[in-house]
Amino acid sequence: MxxxxxxxxxxxxxxxALIRKADGGSKKVALGIGDDSAxxxxxxxxxxxxxxxxxxxxxxFNRRYVKPADIGYKAMAxxxxxxxxxxxxxxxALVTLGLTAEAEVExxxxxxxxxxxxxxxxxxxxxGGDMTKSNRFFVTVALTGRAExxxxxxRSDAKVGDAIMVTGSLGGSAAALKLLKEGAKPMRGWxxxxxxxxxxxxxxITEARAAAAAGARAMQDISDGLLAxxxxxxxxxxxxxxxxxxxVPVFPEAAKAGFKAVDAQRLAITGGxxxxxxxxxxxAKVDAIIAAIAQVGETPVTVVGTMFSGAAEVIVAGHxxxxxxxxxRGYDHFQNG
Numbered sequence: 001m002x003x004x005x006x007x008x009x010x011x012x013x014x015x016x017a018l019i020r021k022a023d024g025g026s027k028k029v030a031l032g033i034g035d036d037s038a039x040x041x042x043x044x045x046x047x048x049x050x051x052x053x054x055x056x057x058x059x060x061f062n063r064r065y066v067k068p069a070d071i072g073y074k075a076m077a078x079x080x081x082x083x084x085x086x087x088x089x090x091x092x093a094l095v096t097l098g099l100t101a102e103a104e105v106e107x108x109x110x111x112x113x114x115x116x117x118x119x120x121x122x123x124x125x126x127x128g129g130d131m132t133k134s135n136r137f138f139v140t141v142a143l144t145g146r147a148e149x150x151x152x153x154x155r156s157d158a159k160v161g162d163a164i165m166v167t168g169s170l171g172g173s174a175a176a177l178k179l180l181k182e183g184a185k186p187m188r189g190w191x192x193x194x195x196x197x198x199x200x201x202x203x204x205i206t207e208a209r210a211a212a213a214a215g216a217r218a219m220q221d222i223s224d225g226l227l228a229x230x231x232x233x234x235x236x237x238x239x240x241x242x243x244x245x246x247x248v249p250v251f252p253e254a255a256k257a258g259f260k261a262v263d264a265q266r267l268a269i270t271g272g273x274x275x276x277x278x279x280x281x282x283x284a285k286v287d288a289i290i291a292a293i294a295q296v297g298e299t300p301v302t303v304v305g306t307m308f309s310g311a312a313e314v315i316v317a318g319h320x321x322x323x324x325x326x327x328x329r330g331y332d333h334f335q336n337g
């Protein structure tokens with residue numbers, strides 16, 4: 001069935017039924033989909049966090065190699081990652097869809113199944129949204145969250161001498177995207193695990209809260225690439241950064257996919273969309289942060305550089321500490337295509 005056959009309000013009712021069946025009704029939601037706005041419980045003694053992110057067809061994904069449910073899951077996860085980067089907990093989501101009249105209801109349902117899966121995984125209630133006719137499909141997730149007073153972290157919080165740290169390993173999403181574009185069919189095994197790094201990222205919610213409570217300073221998620229996102233921290237904090245490229249943890253399956261070591265390393269530095277955490281911390285707090293993150297899961301943490309007083313730029317040190325020239329700095333919506 002096509003969207004134009006069901007109609008806007010018919011599609012809204014259809015989506016509402018999907019959400020109610022999956023959700024069962026959150027006690028925190030006084031009024032959800034169906035009115036002019038949703039009504040939810042307000043957090044007491046906490047800071048409220050707000051973020052939004054949009055995924056556009058043929059800009060952020062291509063249906064040729066990404067399933068509808070994966071589109072929805074990732075759309076939710078990338079906004080969750082923004083909340084995580086502020087050491088927050090996600091709570092309520094509003095979803096906006098841009099649809100062509102020829103869109104299939106089954107495709108929309110698939111996207112929503114992914115959104116619902118992610119909402120369940122991260123403890124989120126989908127409380128409403130919007131839809132509009134568009135010449136290209138897009139999905140926007142607006143997300144609220146909360147953070148304990150005094151626990152929120154900003155990009156501008158870095159200090160001279162801070163260690164630069166990352167969670168997990170990097171480059172897996174970029175490696176997976178390259179293989180998917182080339183026609184890889186990740187049905188099972190390590191290739192499926194690699195593909196999931198791109199299609200179903202894992203925001204580091206508990207890790208971020210643990211790091212912040214243990215003394216982490218500046219913090220953000222790695223969406224545009226380690227090099228580009230570290231540059232954001234430099235700019236906001238007015239400091240320089242020295243990145244030790246040899247210390248950057250590379251996603252293991254990138255090597256299995258046939259990437260040379262040097263190429264996998266460059267993907268880890270500039271590839272983007274890993275949605276790991278990037279943060280700085282006083283050297284005296286490094287061990288405590290690693291221990292705190294170990295208590296909430298099995299995510300490894302690696303020190304990859306140092307903040308210093310100087311121009312707000314990133315110096316990438318390669319083999320034997322020699323500076324590396326990186327032609328690609330990361331992802332930019334208006335420079336990459």
